Amino acid sequence: MKARALGKDEILFLLDLISKQKVITTKATNATNNKLKEEAWKSIAQEFSTMAGELRRPEQLRLKWENLKKSARKRNSLIRQNNLNTGGGKMYIPPDEALDRVTSMLGATCTGFTVEFGGDREKNDATRCGCGIH
Incomplete structure (x- = not known):
């Protein structure tokens, strides 16, 4: 039997458990961390199943x-692509x-890195010498 999809409240509760x-x-994936992650998922599944009243496996x-x-x-x-779009x-x-x-x-890792300096977003006209190279 296939488990039903999680509702919005259940997803938010899952995120609460994960954040704890x-x-x-x-990001570490060494043997020690992998074991700790496995134990954490078991704990999350147990607490989640108790709250939801429906058994959910860690997987x-x-x-x-x-x-x-x-x-x-x-x-x-x-969202980033949409913010960069021009016209239309x-x-x-x-x-x-x-x-x-x-x-x-x-x-x-989700939002991307911001570059404070550099890139092609800003050009300073004072740095141009008029030779057409810069």
Whole structure:
């Protein structure tokens, strides 16, 4: 029998549980961290199942987390592309509380890095010498 999809409140509760387990969001993949992550997922599944009244395996919740991360990254990429578009109007991207929380949990791995200096966004006319090279 296939498990039913998680509701919005259940997703937000899952994110609460994940945020309490800092090891889940660490990038380290050594044997020690992998074991800690496995134990954290078991703990999350147990607490989640108790709250939801429906048994969820750690693998199911971990897959949901992976899918939420993909969706958040995709949404943030779409928002960045939309902000860079010129002309033709902007696309409306509705707010999503769960994906916004995932984005904040992932930080720069989801939102991208900002470059304070450099890039081709700003040109300083004072640096041009008029030779056509710069």
